[in-house]
Amino acid sequence: TKRRGGRAGARLQSDPKEPEARLKLDDLSLYTAPQKPHYVEPAAGQLEEHVATLRKLVEPYTGWCQATVGKLKPKVESLVQSGNDSYVYLQNHPKDFYAQAGIIGFTGLLGLFLARGSRVKKLIYPAGLMTVSASLYYPEEAVTIAKSTGDSVYGYAVRGFAAAEKLLSPQSKDGKGSKAETKP
Numbered sequence: 001t002k003r004r005g006g007r008a009g010a011r012l013q014s015d016p017k018e019p020e021a022r023l024k025l026d027d028l029s030l031y032t033a034p035q036k037p038h039y040v041e042p043a044a045g046q047l048e049e050h051v052a053t054l055r056k057l058v059e060p061y062t063g064w065c066q067a068t069v070g071k072l073k074p075k076v077e078s079l080v081q082s083g084n085d086s087y088v089y090l091q092n093h094p095k096d097f098y099a100q101a102g103i104i105g106f107t108g109l110l111g112l113f114l115a116r117g118s119r120v121k122k123l124i125y126p127a128g129l130m131t132v133s134a135s136l137y138y139p140e141e142a143v144t145i146a147k148s149t150g151d152s153v154y155g156y157a158v159r160g161f162a163a164a165e166k167l168l169s170p171q172s173k174d175g176k177g178s179k180a181e182t183k184p
Contacts, residue, residue, distance in 0.1 A: 100137045107133040 044052075111126030135142035 104130055104133045104137070 107129040108126045111129040112122065114129075115121035115125035131142075
């Protein structure tokens, strides 16, 4: 008659004459550690070596591409959003919108017709006539755009004058100074 206890250090009793033998935790199959499989990595083949070499060569370019995509993604999303907004606006357009857009487009074509000859005229006349006709239909927006554009143009003009002054001032001072030194 064998009797087992409910604890880990249980005693087995098979015969009352035999001394009691204790089991160790390592002897129980439940507590033995599994054997580690002996897996040997196969040697890399020629194709794997070429792919690894190719990855190392292309790695700087992929990083550059990821950085470029990261910079361009918000701009593209903004462009797509503005396209969607334009589509919604055209679906729910205000009264006489298409007639106004047609007149503005016609003045652009008229500007191209009037600007024969010079390339500068071909840029200025259509843009100018379209701007004038658009400002007649949308005066508030025209004022806002004119203010922001005027500020930008003024800023660029100030920078241009400063750059021209830097270019011209040192040459005139150096030229006078060198002539003055050679005369005495």
